[in-house]
Amino acid sequence: MRLFFILLVAWLVLNESVAPGHILLGAGLALAGVLVYKRLEPATHARNRPMLVLQLVGLVIADIVRSNFAVARIVLGLGPMQRKAGFLSLPLEIRHPAGLATAACIITATPGTSWVRYDAALNIVTIHVLDLADEAAWIRLFKEHYERRLMEIFE
Amino acid sequence: MSAASAFAAVLVILGALLAFLGSLGLLRMRTFYERIHPPTMGTTLGTGLILAASMIHFTALEGRPVVHEILLGGLMTFTTPVTYMLLVRAARRREHHADDGSDD
Numbered sequence A: 001m002r003l004f005f006i007l008l009v010a011w012l013v014l015n016e017s018v019a020p021g022h023i024l025l026g027a028g029l030a031l032a033g034v035l036v037y038k039r040l041e042p043a044t045h046a047r048n049r050p051m052l053v054l055q056l057v058g059l060v061i062a063d064i065v066r067s068n069f070a071v072a073r074i075v076l077g078l079g080p081m082q083r084k085a086g087f088l089s090l091p092l093e094i095r096h097p098a099g100l101a102t103a104a105c106i107i108t109a110t111p112g113t114s115w116v117r118y119d120a121a122l123n124i125v126t127i128h129v130l131d132l133a134d135e136a137a138w139i140r141l142f143k144e145h146y147e148r149r150l151m152e153i154f155e
Numbered sequence B: 001m002s003a004a005s006a007f008a009a010v011l012v013i014l015g016a017l018l019a020f021l022g023s024l025g026l027l028r029m030r031t032f033y034e035r036i037h038p039p040t041m042g043t044t045l046g047t048g049l050i051l052a053a054s055m056i057h058f059t060a061l062e063g064r065p066v067v068h069e070i071l072l073g074g075l076m077t078f079t080t081p082v083t084y085m086l087l088v089r090a091a092r093r094r095e096h097h098a099d100d101g102s103d104d
Helices: A002-015 A020-040 A050-075 A097-109 A135-154 B003-028 B039-062 B069-100
Strands: A086-091 A113-119 A124-129
Touching: A002 A020, A002 B069, A050 A097, A050 A135, A050 B003, A050 B039, A086 A135, A097 A113, A097 A124, A097 A135, A097 B039, A097 B069, A113 B069, B003 B039, B039 B069
Parallel strands: none
Antiparallel strands: A086 A124, A113 A124
């Protein structure tokens, strides 16, 4: 039901119109979207925590802006002299599929880090980092900023 | 030119600059895995600045709030990682095959 309204509102906003024709068309498309989604994925119940979600979005935006500047410096050759890029294995606590998917989106959308591979058996994710200066600090940041909040939202 | 349009112009240029730096990074980085990082600047903050400029410009021009760019930003953020992950997994798979012929 919630997905139906999100899709309908998205359609109306994209078309900048609340004409009856667009509402009908949007409702049809939203219904089709809901039916397809139901076949794709068994319902994943996220807890309703709008404040936490907003906080997470704010953190993600701040981190993305910060890493944009960091990567821009590296591209321009103004970064650290001894830059070492490499893979990082990160043991996770979060197991919820939707939470993992969100974490993958966040990490990949942040310039300088990229989600490479997830091992479900060991619950370890491999990440490629452009500037692997301080591994421990990066892991701490991820755990404190994202993993804890994602677990509160999804688990 | 109104103040809003001037501000929007500055945001467009900054966004375009980030997209350019991303492309430059694609050229300058040496390995495949390093190369996937810089273009993310264009798809995140670069896109964000250009969308913000679009919102400011058209809100001022049409005298009503124009905000559907927020949706575009959201859709970009959710869809680009999928492409990146596919590319990285393909690269890893190829590497593993080259190493020992085993599957990832």
